[in-house]
Amino acid sequence: MKKHNFSAGPCVLPKSVMEQAAAAVLNFDDGLSLLEISHRSKPFVDVMENARSLALELLGLEGKGYKALFLQGGASTQFLMVALNLLEKRAGYLNSGTWADKAIKEAKIYDDIYEVASSKSANYNYIPKGYDIPEDYDYFHCTSNNTIFGTQMKSFPNSPVPLVCDMSSDIFSRQLDFSKFDLIYAGAQKNMGPAGTTLVVVKEEILGKVSRQIPSMMDYKTHISKGSMFNTPPVFAVYVSMLTLEWLKNLGGIKAIEEENEKKARLIYSEIDLNPLFKGFAAKEDRSLMNATFTLENENLKETFDAMVREAGINGINGHRSVGGYRASMYNALTLDSVKALVEVMSELESKA
Amino acid sequence: MKKHNFSAGPCVLPKSVMEQAAAAVLNFDDGLSLLEISHRSKPFVDVMENARSLALELLGLEGKGYKALFLQGGASTQFLMVALNLLEKRAGYLNSGTWADKAIKEAKIYDDIYEVASSKSANYNYIPKGYDIPEDYDYFHCTSNNTIFGTQMKSFPNSPVPLVCDMSSDIFSRQLDFSKFDLIYAGAQKNMGPAGTTLVVVKEEILGKVSRQIPSMMDYKTHISKGSMFNTPPVFAVYVSMLTLEWLKNLGGIKAIEEENEKKARLIYSEIDLNPLFKGFAAKEDRSLMNATFTLENENLKETFDAMVREAGINGINGHRSVGGYRASMYNALTLDSVKALVEVMSELESKA
Known part of the structure; x- marks a missing residue:
């Protein structure tokens, strides 16, 4: 019987992607499995480059000053990296759900965080609207889709400061002017691939402006300078993400x-x-x-x-x-x-x- | 022709493991792929628990106050997590290779690091010996095997302070009294599985002693309290690691x-x-x-x-x-x-x- 998989993530991926992924585990390059090749080998470097450029191409962000990275640690690690890389004094967050709330909690360790609006008291059954974003904030952070509550931002504010968005659960699902955003991150395990990698798309010009020393693995600049291969990347998850992005491109x-x-x-x-x-x-x-x-x-x-x-x-x-x-x-x-x-x-x- | 894969990592895994992994990508549970099931589903929770207990069992550390975690970010993230979780004032590091040197660099962001000995000037062609570890250090850090240089520690110091070891490239390869160590970490992609997960084995009693506020994802206690599932784990990499550990157990x-x-x-x-x-x-x-x-x-x-x-x-x-x-x-x-x-x-x- 056909299965209908409505899982909230990790979730269903295209059947053709599953088949190609399984085949690559047995034989990816010249008899070697995808799991046993060096990440520095040409075939895998090509996979990484292809995945990075497909992400930018699908979002319409090629040639606009953005870099795409495939990192590890999920959106939960991005809650931390965003603050470490961008937060100097104060940032604004929209509290529209459980994950937004967690992002706020992590950023608060580093400095002052202001909730511009919240729907927490209504158990997050709507998206707060009509708030202002002060011009002296370091950035504004929002969550485009709230998986748990089933709400989604239909429009985004014209932010006077860098706009950061957690798009984990709806990236690549709808047309947006993605160039409005300065930093987008998304765990792969909804629309992009299996669990185990996180896409970060960042406009380079917003980086390098905080005074703290950022640990290498937490620094977007480290990963940009090494082509998303500062250390061993999650090879399998990046490959399957590339396949899924290719599938999407071929679909239109x-x-x-x-x-x-x-x-x-x-x-x-x-x-x-x-x-x-x-x-x-x-x-x-x-x-x-x-x-x-x-x-x-x-x-x-x-x-x-x-x-x-x-x-x-x-x-x-x-x-x-x-x-x-x-x-x-x-x-x-x-x-x-x-x-x-x-x-x-x-x-x-x-x-x- | 049979391939002989001497890759430094990611590297060769047992053929039976590759076959099981490929099969699971197509059908893991009741017609669903390993890549599309919820990480909270019983079949995957069992995988995670099995992997964690196999790791402790193979190291002979069951019932001795240790917890095993499967995290993300590679050993490079552990360089940072070790310091965040254990470094209050000063720690000692043995500089025996490129990775040890990087571990030192990352920890230095947080406080004082003392190199107890180094073979850097000899391009790391030997393991430094005959050093002392002062009793007032927070911990002592060493690297059991230096992949790049082909050197390996044959004995470990009797440390008066918690002994932390990066065993990325030789864990599960030789018998040691693993209970000498208080924290062991290892990227999976040598002896344990594919790239994309990192094993951490930590003696719980050494945690919770630093004064800083540790970000959730960087805190070993967060991951311990959530059974290594604080956020979505790298499902595929954990599964393949479990298969490899099972293979090793069956081998003796x-x-x-x-x-x-x-x-x-x-x-x-x-x-x-x-x-x-x-x-x-x-x-x-x-x-x-x-x-x-x-x-x-x-x-x-x-x-x-x-x-x-x-x-x-x-x-x-x-x-x-x-x-x-x-x-x-x-x-x-x-x-x-x-x-x-x-x-x-x-x-x-x-x-x-």
Whole structure:
């Protein structure tokens, strides 16, 4: 039976990517596995360069002063690196979810952090709007998509200071003017690849302006100067990310996948709104194209619904404990068919109930 | 033709491990790929727990107050984490190679570092000995094996302060009393798995004694409290490490592999010593079981030798630029047959010359 994998991340990747990845583990270059080759060998240096330039190309940032890096440690390490590299006196953060909150906590170790706005008291069910960003801040930090709560920023402020964005859960999923941002970071394990690498896209001109001595591994300049190979990179994760970016490019890039993502989102949200058994969690205007969060109006139906979901081969729709209910994550590689399968089960429940 | 992969790391892994890894990329659990499952799912939580306990079991450290963690960022990130977690006033470092030197450089950002001894002026061709470790140091740091130079510590000091060791290039390769050490770290990509994860084995009682606030991702206590899953771990690299540790356990553990490693080393070093065309780089008493470094006495033979090496399917024996010549890396998964193939070419060169 076909599996429909709605996992919140790590998540479904294109089937062709899985097949190429498996083949490379057995034989990548001249009989050697991808896992046993030197990261300094030409074939892998080519992979790294290709992955870096594909990332910039897909974001429309080639030739605009940006560098792409494939680092380790996840977005959680970026919470720290952003502050170490950019925070001199004071920075502004938008508190729109659990991860934004964690980013604030880490940056506070280094200096003064000001929450320009927060939706924490509403359990983050909307994106705060209408705030000001003072001109004397070192940077402004926001989170484009909040996986746990199913909210997504539909527009971004015109920031008078460098704009930093955690795009872990929606990078490469929709068209944006990415040149508005000075630093974008994203853990690979949603739209880009397997867990184990983090994409950082940074405008070089914003670096080198803080007075502290930054440890080598935490310094973006170190990694830029070494072509993202200061130390041994996570070879497998970078290779699979490259394959996924190639897949996206061949599909027609972000424009093409955005159309698919909009179709998938329209389908699930219209079911949530029309089916009286379900209720959406996030404010309608802030609904995420990536993660749809919803609950059952009648908890007594939970057992029946869960069994039907399992029977349909649907996987990974349990909501995060801080929201409860359900979460359907619809990253780039999840097909419209999978969303149809879920919506079918939801409407079947209505006809049964 | 069979390939003989002497790469210095990432390096050869057992064939059965490659096959299992490739299979898991296609189907790990109930039709889902290892790359698309949640790291919070039971099958992966089991992998992580299994990998952590195998590491302690193979090192003979179970039930002795140690925790094993699978982190990201390589040994280079450990240079920083060790200092952040343990350095309050002053620490002692043994400068036995390029990586030791880098560890010193990173730690110096945080406080006073004292080089107890160094072989830098001799291009690190021996392991410094006969130094003292003052009792008022926060810890003593050493590097068990120096990949680039082919030297290896044969004994370790009785340290009056916590003993920290970078074992990236020889962990799991020889029997040691690992309970002498308070913190051991090792990038996976030599004897443990693919690039992308770093094993940290730490005695819990040495933590929590510094006054600084440690960023969450840099704090060993964070990772211990979350069972090495504070954030999304590098799923694939941890899985392949678990497979490699299982392979080692089934082989008979460190005792069994040490015998193999000694056979391989005896074979290559005896050829280096007996064949007048070659000269060993490292001091004899400090020769590494993992990396044999040697040069040609007559550089004119280089082209011939390189061609013969290629023809024999031998890969990855070019020396590091700071030593030149050749380096045969003989990690756990490299077979005795591969060393025989190399030695055969070396002796064939002698008969030709």
